[in-house]
Amino acid sequence: xxxxxIQEDGIYHFPEGIPAFEEQTRFRLLRDPAxxxxxxxxxxxxxxxxxxxxxxxxxxxxxxxxxxxxTARVLGVAPGTCRADGEELLCLAxxxxxxxxxxxxxxxxxxxxxxxxxxxxxxxxxxxxxxxAHRIGPVEEQPC
Amino acid sequence: xxxxxxxxxxxxxxxxxxxIVVLESxxxxxxxxxxAPAEVxxxxxxxxxxxxxNRLAADSAQQGSLAGLLRSFRLGDGKPGPPL
Numbered sequence: 001x002x003x004x005x006i007q008e009d010g011i012y013h014f015p016e017g018i019p020a021f022e023e024q025t026r027f028r029l030l031r032d033p034a035x036x037x038x039x040x041x042x043x044x045x046x047x048x049x050x051x052x053x054x055x056x057x058x059x060x061x062x063x064x065x066x067x068x069x070x071t072a073r074v075l076g077v078a079p080g081t082c083r084a085d086g087e088e089l090l091c092l093a094x095x096x097x098x099x100x101x102x103x104x105x106x107x108x109x110x111x112x113x114x115x116x117x118x119x120x121x122x123x124x125x126x127x128x129x130x131x132x133a134h135r136i137g138p139v140e141e142q143p144c
Numbered sequence: 145x146x147x148x149x150x151x152x153x154x155x156x157x158x159x160x161x162x163x164i165v166v167l168e169s170x171x172x173x174x175x176x177x178x179x180a181p182a183e184v185x186x187x188x189x190x191x192x193x194x195x196x197x198n199r200l201a202a203d204s205a206q207q208g209s210l211a212g213l214l215r216s217f218r219l220g221d222g223k224p225g226p227p228l
Contacts (some may be wrong), residue, residue: 020195
């Protein structure tokens with residue numbers, strides 16, 4: 001699934017929520033050209049709850065993740081190792097962008113969304129080679 | 145860190161009515177069972193870390209401007225940033 005295939009009015013079902021927000025089971029994925037390549041994952045139950053995301057492949061061209069049996073059942077895909085630019089799933093990293101520190105992205109727990117099945121989850125990786133605080137950069141101040 | 149050697153079938157007790165049982169062990173890992181009161185959360189550490197990150201990410205998505213963040217993706221591609 002590519003970013004272009006996101007349906008703005010679509011609601012994606014997250015049957016397990018995401019860690020720390022297990023009660024939030026329905027999300028929208030908003031794409032605004034002004035924010036490109038960032039995407040907003042917004043709870044359909046609590047509009048105030050949103051996450052800034054970015055396609056993981058933009059952070060690491062060779063990004064890969066594991067789909068275990070449980071994850072595969074939820075998403076309706078085959079288990080195994082997947083590349084972030086695969087056809088079925090959109091693979092997003094959630095970004096933490098505090099005012100005072102450089103932004104970072106969680107590549108240890110990608111958000112996976114199946115566009116056809118309209119289902120998603122956060123696939124927490126075990127013994128991942130990727131960090132839960134992957135630095136996004138370089139962040140340099142542009143001269144005015 | 146306290147280290148205790150246990151075999152499958154043996155367990156360790158923690159205060160608060162918590163018991164951790166070694167069910168299986170082998171080269172692929174150990175299978176543990178947990179007996180604990182309902183109010184005790186038992187989480188794989190990586191899930192707990194993801195939850196911590198998600199809380200921080202949700203907070204920062206409420207507050208910050210995205211200008212700096214966008215700039216970090218747009219260095220060199222010549223695209224203008226969004227109006228702020």
